[in-house]
Amino acid sequence: xxxxxxxxxxxxxxxxxxxxxxxxxxGNAASGSIPQRVVSxxxxxxxxxxxxxFGVRLVGVTNHCDYPAEAKRxxxxxxxxxxxxxxxxxxxxxxxxxxxxxxxxxxxxxxxxLGIKITLLSVSSVTEILSSFKRIAELLGDPEAGARLVKxxxxxxxxVKTRVAPAPRRLVLLAVGLRPLVAVGxxxxxxxxxxxxxxxxxxxxxxxxxxxLPDEYVVAKAPQVIIQAGMGSDTGGSxxxxxxxxxxPAVKEMRVYTYNSDKILRPxxxxxxxxxxxxxxxxxxxxxxxxxxxxxxxxxxxxxx
Amino acid sequence: xxVLDLRKLVLVNGALLILLILSAAACTLLGPVRxxxxxxxxxxxxxxxxxxxxxxxxxxxxxxxxxxxxGMAACGVVLQALLGNPLACPQMLGVSGGASLGGIxxxxxxxxxxxPIAGGRLGExxxxxxxxxxxxxxxxxxxxxxxxxxxxxxxxxxxxxxxxLNSFIAAVIMFLNSIVDFYQAQGLLFWLMGSxxxxxxxxxxFIWFYIAVGFLWLWSKGLSLNLITLGEDAAMxxxxxxxxxxxxxxxxxxxxxxxxxxxxxxxxxxxLMVPHVMRLLIGSDHRLLLPASFLAGxxxxxxxxxxxxxxxxxxxxxxxxxxxxxxxxxxxxLLYREGRRSLAL
Numbered sequence: 001x002x003x004x005x006x007x008x009x010x011x012x013x014x015x016x017x018x019x020x021x022x023x024x025x026x027g028n029a030a031s032g033s034i035p036q037r038v039v040s041x042x043x044x045x046x047x048x049x050x051x052x053x054f055g056v057r058l059v060g061v062t063n064h065c066d067y068p069a070e071a072k073r074x075x076x077x078x079x080x081x082x083x084x085x086x087x088x089x090x091x092x093x094x095x096x097x098x099x100x101x102x103x104x105x106x107x108x109x110x111x112x113x114l115g116i117k118i119t120l121l122s123v124s125s126v127t128e129i130l131s132s133f134k135r136i137a138e139l140l141g142d143p144e145a146g147a148r149l150v151k152x153x154x155x156x157x158x159x160v161k162t163r164v165a166p167a168p169r170r171l172v173l174l175a176v177g178l179r180p181l182v183a184v185g186x187x188x189x190x191x192x193x194x195x196x197x198x199x200x201x202x203x204x205x206x207x208x209x210x211x212x213l214p215d216e217y218v219v220a221k222a223p224q225v226i227i228q229a230g231m232g233s234d235t236g237g238s239x240x241x242x243x244x245x246x247x248x249p250a251v252k253e254m255r256v257y258t259y260n261s262d263k264i265l266r267p268x269x270x271x272x273x274x275x276x277x278x279x280x281x282x283x284x285x286x287x288x289x290x291x292x293x294x295x296x297x298x299x300x301x302x303x304x305x
Numbered sequence: 306x307x308v309l310d311l312r313k314l315v316l317v318n319g320a321l322l323i324l325l326i327l328s329a330a331a332c333t334l335l336g337p338v339r340x341x342x343x344x345x346x347x348x349x350x351x352x353x354x355x356x357x358x359x360x361x362x363x364x365x366x367x368x369x370x371x372x373x374x375x376g377m378a379a380c381g382v383v384l385q386a387l388l389g390n391p392l393a394c395p396q397m398l399g400v401s402g403g404a405s406l407g408g409i410x411x412x413x414x415x416x417x418x419x420x421p422i423a424g425g426r427l428g429e430x431x432x433x434x435x436x437x438x439x440x441x442x443x444x445x446x447x448x449x450x451x452x453x454x455x456x457x458x459x460x461x462x463x464x465x466x467x468x469x470l471n472s473f474i475a476a477v478i479m480f481l482n483s484i485v486d487f488y489q490a491q492g493l494l495f496w497l498m499g500s501x502x503x504x505x506x507x508x509x510x511f512i513w514f515y516i517a518v519g520f521l522w523l524w525s526k527g528l529s530l531n532l533i534t535l536g537e538d539a540a541m542x543x544x545x546x547x548x549x550x551x552x553x554x555x556x557x558x559x560x561x562x563x564x565x566x567x568x569x570x571x572x573x574x575x576x577l578m579v580p581h582v583m584r585l586l587i588g589s590d591h592r593l594l595l596p597a598s599f600l601a602g603x604x605x606x607x608x609x610x611x612x613x614x615x616x617x618x619x620x621x622x623x624x625x626x627x628x629x630x631x632x633x634x635x636x637x638x639l640l641y642r643e644g645r646r647s648l649a650l
């Protein structure tokens with residue numbers, strides 16, 4: 001109704017499919033209600049499905065899904081923000097999993113109208129990320145796999161928490177963009193990760209999940225660690241960017257880092273590993289007292305592995 | 306043509322200049338974080354937070370805002386006269402689109418390149434503004450070429466080719482935006498919305514020099530601009546060669562706009578609304594209107610940027626949102642007014 005040409009195109013496409021591919025094989029129905037053909041609408045979902053051991057059931061992923069390596073070889077159904085309805089339908093999925101807030105709700109409704117089951121998962125906090133593991137595992141018919149993944153991640157979290165527990169909290173600026181400066185605000189799972197890693201996000205009081213921070217705010221908040229995350233941030237750029245603001249402790253003590261991985265940026269199964277990386281940047285002395293150089297090594301002596 | 310009222314020129318611009326200096330001082334002292342001015346001034350040469358907030362985070366930004374606001378307003382004045390169109394603004398010329406595209410290609414392909422100049426306290430210089438300026442120059446040449454017939458620049462074609470080039474470039478930008486990764490796309494969006502954030506005095510100095518030269522040159526054409534608003538034929542009879550004037554003014558304004566968009570992105574509405582406000586307040590003698598618009602544009606953008614820093618603190622709003630927020634309703638008011646009585650250019 002809303003988009004007649006698209007429905008027409010879809011109709012033609014479906015007719016063509018029925019003609020060339022034949023009607024959906026009864027095999028689908030035979031395996032009961034457990035989905036066998038899954039389309040993922042977000043890189044984090046793709047990672048979770050693989051981590052749960054169901055990568056083989058994925059029949060379509062987004063252009064951004066590049067982890068694990070097998071995901072790169074899977075058929076693409078378009079962009080993370082704007083997947084192609086036709087491409088999704090062509091995969092004849094029995095389950096589509098998207099992310100609440102990122103997947104276009106209008107598109108989700110259209111997918112539903114085609115009779116395809118779609119589930120949108122909320123992943124904006126650590127708790128929600130962990131329950132998304134369980135939920136996906138339930139949907140795929142193996143709740144134990146979900147519980148195992150949650151357990152594995154919680155163990156990783158606890159390990160990091162124990163490590164950094166004796167160290168005093170360090171003020172952290174976690175940014176994903178440099179020009180302009182896009183930082184992690186409150187209401188973002190990354191803010192929770194910073195806290196878990198023994199840091200305190202300088203923009204935690206901001207209601208936005210991402211925000212553009214003015215330089216003066218960073219100077220006034222005096223972060224002790226500056227982390228530039230995000231793919232494509234080249235090493236050294238961030239340190240040079242801040243080098244003229246010597247009053248910032250992170251700059252003075254040379255704790256400006258570039259974290260060139262999306263482990264922490266994707267609300268998926270690698271956040272446990274990502275959290276450890278983050279904690280190593282914020283509290284290097286808690287992990288490797290020898291390498292920290294400065295006399296901060298003593299802060300973490302109490303903590304056993 | 307009326308004789309220039311020198312007393313009015315000095316009075317109006319003197320008052321605006323004082324207002325500009327006061328605004329600059331106020332905007333340097335205002336911000337989302339508290340600034341201890343006496344501490345900042347008494348420890349000027351040691352690295353402390355107050356001095357850095359004052360001299361590194363705020364002052365260059367305020368100075369840049371004044372130059373860009375003034376430059377945009379001055380360009381708006383001459384473009385509205387040149388094109389005989391009250392809706393003309395620096396964003397319409399195609400040059401801003403070219404600069405945006407250049408800047409975005411810069412962000413995508415060499416986001417962290419810096420010029421191999423020891424920045425030090427003058428600040429680093431990113432490669433992005435240079436890429437943007439290159440884009441501005443190329444699009445200026447394109448628009449110029451497409452509006453030049455029989456050796457004359459046609460305002461009608463200038464406006465149309467500028468608008469069309471801009472929409473074409475907008476499409477290219479949206480395409481690029483949809484192929485880059487998610488976080489880069491967010492960066493592009495922020496860049497496109499425009500920001501005056503800078504700590505590089507070298508950039509600010511460059512822009513000031515550029516804008517000052519361009520502005521003085523445009524101001525020297527004030528009388529000719531007055532004549533051309535009477536119509537091309539009338540101007541010709543009064544000794545102005547419209548083709549030559551249009552060509553020169555277009556190139557001067559384009560170069561200024563290109564430089565401005567290169568460092569701050571597209572900041573809308575300053576170039577559109579400030580000239581109209583000043584025309585309503587002090588009349589349309591360009592010898593008076595140009596400097597007055599420059600000063601008023603500087604004051605306006607200076608305050609808009611301060612609001613952008615404060616309103617949602619600690620988050621910084623794109624300054625284009627603030628200017629458009631005040632400019633949009635004003636623009637509608639103008640249209641309504643124009644419907645009732647024709648707008649005097």
